[in-house]
Amino acid sequence: MKKLKHEAELVKEAILAGMKYGEERGVVEFEATDSASDKIQYIYRLLVHDKKIQPLPEEQVSQQTMRHKLALWYSKQLPKGHPLLK
Template sequence: MKKLKNEKEWVKKAIALGMEYGEKRGVVEFEPTDSAALKLEYIYRLLVHDKVIQPLPEDQVSQQSIQHKLAIWASKQP
């Protein structure tokens, strides 16, 4: 898994885009007290459910792999 350039910024952008996506769909309302890890996992599962991104094999799902996958997704958004 090759790290993206500025991956931390892409992860932050992925959280913002994912929160906006989920709230527009009306399936989630994030609270200010929700942790970044919780938001990332929810966004990942939602995008996989909606077939926006390819799922990781279940034995490879970890916080780090979710962050990487969502950073790649965010980097490809307009």
């Protein structure tokens, strides 16, 4: 798993986009007290369920790999030439 250049920023944006996606779908309502790791896990599972991302083998699922998958998912939604893709 090769780390993306701006992975931390991509993960932050992916969490926001994933929260918006889940709330617009009407399947979740995030609270201010929800931890980032809980949000990451829920968003990852939701995107796998909706077939938006390829699932990891269950033995490889960890906070680090879920963060990476969310960063990849979000980076593919950005337009070419976006600063986070450079």
